[in-house]
Every structure is written in C-alpha cells, then in structure tokens.
Amino acid sequence: xxxxxxxxxxxxxxxxxxxxxxxxxxxxxxxxxxxTLHETAWQRPSPERLTALVEDAATAFAAALTEEAEGRIVxxxxxxxxxxxxxxxxxxxxxxxxxxxxxxALQETGISVVDRLEEAQxxxxxxxxxxxxxxxxxxxxxxWSMLKPDGIQIGRLLQRNRVADAELDTxxxxxxxxxxxxxxxxxxxxxxxxxxxxxxx
Numbered sequence: 001x002x003x004x005x006x007x008x009x010x011x012x013x014x015x016x017x018x019x020x021x022x023x024x025x026x027x028x029x030x031x032x033x034x035x036t037l038h039e040t041a042w043q044r045p046s047p048e049r050l051t052a053l054v055e056d057a058a059t060a061f062a063a064a065l066t067e068e069a070e071g072r073i074v075x076x077x078x079x080x081x082x083x084x085x086x087x088x089x090x091x092x093x094x095x096x097x098x099x100x101x102x103x104x105a106l107q108e109t110g111i112s113v114v115d116r117l118e119e120a121q122x123x124x125x126x127x128x129x130x131x132x133x134x135x136x137x138x139x140x141x142x143x144w145s146m147l148k149p150d151g152i153q154i155g156r157l158l159q160r161n162r163v164a165d166a167e168l169d170t171x172x173x174x175x176x177x178x179x180x181x182x183x184x185x186x187x188x189x190x191x192x193x194x195x196x197x198x199x200x201x
Contacts, residue, residue, distance in 0.1 A: 011036050016161060038058055079112040080191050083120030089128030094172055097143075098126065101176040105184035111191065123147045124187060130168075137162040146190060155190055157183065 016033050084103055087095040102124075106113050114120055125145055139162050142149030146155035159179065166173055 001135075006148050032049050042074075047066065055125035065140070079110065080194070081112050081114045081119055081121045082106065082187075082191075083114055083123045085123055087126040087128060090130055091128070091168075094128055094168065094176075095174055098176045098180065101180035102126070102183060105177070105180040106187065111188060120149060122191070124148065133165055134169055136164055136166075138165055138168065140168075142179065144187075146187065153200040154194075159183075 084099065086097040087102075090093045095176065103113055117123070124144060126145075127143045129141040129143070133143075140161055142159040144157040144159075145153055147153050163175070
C-alpha cells in the first residue's frame with residue numbers, strides 16, 4: 001500500500017507498506033519504507049532513490065521468504081539451477097524488459113539461470129499488474145513466486161509502488177533494472193537459506 005503526504009516547502013512524502021504473503025495469501029511480514037521528494041523531482045525520481053526505497057524491504061523479506069531450516073547449504077561449486085519464467089502483464093514491452101533485466105541481475109549474483117525448464121531445480125515467475133492512473137501516477141504491482149519443479153510454491157514476494165506514466169513509457173529500462181537488482185538479491189538470499197535436499201531431485 002502506497003501513501004502520499006504533502007509536506008512543507010513543496011515536498012511530498014511517499015510511504016510504502018510492503019507485504020509478504022504466503023501461498024494462501026496470508027500476511028507474514030510487513031515492511032514500511034519511505035522517501036521525501038521535492039515537487040520538481042516528484043514526477044521523475046532518480047533510479048538511485050527508487051533502488052534505495054526497495055532495497056531495505058528486499059533485505060528484510062529475504063530472511064522471511066523461505067523458512068529457516070537446518071541442513072547443509074548448497075555450495076557455490078554446485079549452484080542451484082534456476083529457470084526464469086517469462087514475465088506476464090498487460091504491456092508486453094514492460095514484461096520483456098523486466099524479464100531481461102532480472103535475467104541479467106540473477107546472472108550477476110552468480111545464480112545459474114538455465115534455458116530449459118526440465119533442467120531447473122527452482123522456477124521463478126513474475127506478473128505485473130497496473131492500476132488506473134491518478135494525478136499522473138499509476139499503481140504498479142509485481143508479484144514474484146518461487147516454485148519447485150513439481151509446482152509447489154516455496155516463496156512469494158509482492159512489490160507495490162506508484163509510477164509516473166512517463167516513467168513507464170520512457171524510463172522503464174532504468175526502473176526495471178532497479179527492481180530486478182532488488183529482487184535478484186532477495187532470490188539469492190532465499191536460495192542460500194534453502195536446505196540442500198529441498199532442491200535435489
């Protein structure tokens with residue numbers, strides 16, 4: 001849930017409640033992040049500030065994305081093979097760009113991203129939802145799921161924000177990289193917490 005409060009000296013405060021849900025859509029953890037922007041920078045906030053806005057929430061969710069479990073962690077010499085399902089949503093250019101950004105971000109973290117579904121030990125899927133624009137800002141929600149090859153969901157991350165329409169049209173490449181970097185970090189942390197036998201077939 002995003003809230004905008006008008007402050008003094010032409011500044012607006014954006015506060016976002018990030019909610020981690022389990023597979024039954026029950027709330028498991030809520031993290032609140034916020035930032036203050038001057039009116040002139042409100043319509044086009046910098047990617048660096050947007051990245052900072054989601055990184056704290058991503059870090060907090062990483063520990064809760066999967067249950068803590070005893071056992072041997074998968075070693076770096078035998079990385080988990082992950083398949084990235086094509087991102088879906090109402091605007092195909094946004095889907096394709098976010099998929100490419102996340103694929104690159106995952107590879108940069110050292111995760112083994114495979115091209116064939118049958119080779120995967122874990123699957124990550126993403127879905128973009130867009131709401132109606134209000135005062136030039138459009139609600140955007142991105143839901144990420146981590147699944148085992150048999151379809152059992154073992155993690156879910158929900159990102160919500162409000163983005164200027166112009167940012168979706170001309171700045172999505174930059175914004176999607178910021179979103180992908182935060183999500184890739186959460187996925188990497190979640191994989192590190194998986195017991196070894198949870199991904200072995």
